[in-house]
Amino acid sequence: DEYLQIGAVALLGLAEYLHAAGDSTWAARYQTQIEHEIRRLRARDLDGDGLIESPYRLGLSGEHQWSTNWYDVVSFGWKCAFSNAYLYAALRRLDDVLPRVGLAALAEGLAGWADRLRAQYIPTFYNPATGWLAGWRCQADQLHDFGFLAVNGLAVRAGLIEDDLAATLVHRLWEAMAREGFHDFRLGLPTNLWPIPDSDVAMYQFGRPFGDYQN
Numbered sequence: 317d318e319y320l321q322i323g324a325v326a327l328l329g330l331a332e333y334l335h336a337a338g339d340s341t342w343a344a345r346y347q348t349q350i351e352h353e354i355r356r357l358r359a360r361d362l363d364g365d366g367l368i369e370s371p372y373r374l375g376l377s378g379e380h381q382w383s384t385n386w387y388d389v390v391s392f393g394w395k396c397a398f399s400n401a402y403l404y405a406a407l408r409r410l411d412d413v414l415p416r417v418g419l420a421a422l423a424e425g426l427a428g429w430a431d432r433l434r435a436q437y438i439p440t441f442y443n444p445a446t447g448w449l450a451g452w453r454c455q456a457d458q459l460h461d462f463g464f465l466a467v468n469g470l471a472v473r474a475g476l477i478e479d480d481l482a483a484t485l486v487h488r489l490w491e492a493m494a495r496e497g498f499h500d501f502r503l504g505l506p507t508n509l510w511p512i513p514d515s516d517v518a519m520y521q522f523g524r525p526f527g528d529y530q531n
Contacts, residue, residue: 318372320399321385323357324406331409334417343417351422354410357403358429366432367400367440375454377515384452387507389518394455397441398467404433405474437476447488451508460516463492463509463525496525 330350334343343350360368373381375393383392385399392398407430414423441449443461449468450461468489472482489509496509506525514520 317360318370318382319384320360320368320370320396321402323353323360324368324399324402327353327357327410328402328406331406331413334413335409338417340417343414343419347419347422350419354422354426361429365436365440366429366434367395367436368403369394370396375452375460376456377454377458377460377513380515380518382518387451390451390508390512391460391516391518392452395440395453397437397449397451397453398464398470400433400437401467401470401474401476404430404437404476407433408475434476437471438481441471446492448485462512462516463489463496464507465489465493465505465509466507498525 330353333339357368360370362369362371370384370393373384373391373393375381375384375391375396377391379391381391381393382388383390384396385392387398407426411423411426411430414420414426440453441459443450443459446461446463448461449464449471450459451464451467452460454460468485471477472486477485492509493506498506498509508525511524
């Protein structure tokens, strides 16, 4: 439960499988387990705003906590923009596919949950100072933004951002990447455009933007 992303991507993988396979026999066999996982994930919304939060990793500067997602040593915590973007994609896909494989009862409430999450996503994670999404909002209600390309890309791809804002957001990130001097795409995109201070990582000197770590 320290990794919020795991529950979200597990349900997204489930939804993608059922969408591709249309396997109602398999769905019926594992109905109890599917319902259990949906309930477990719903319980991670600790304040009822539709977003899931971590009670273990709080994202506070100076505590050097590990992450709620695959950024591992970066101290994503409390409200994680990356994990919640995966969750939104999972909810939308499950709401569509569960009724088609005979599990309509398990889809009840998922659309409303997704709507609440989407309504809170931009107010929670958008950073007006940069014009794009921060990586996380910590328990102290502070944004932590170091130009996370994958976080912003996933949120756009999941449909969490209206088209005009999404286009502006991506354009700003592209311009910022050019200003920072990143032009070599052989290792993929950097995870962050700006150095992450040691106060926001679990292990020192892992916040450099243009190494080969996690590109």
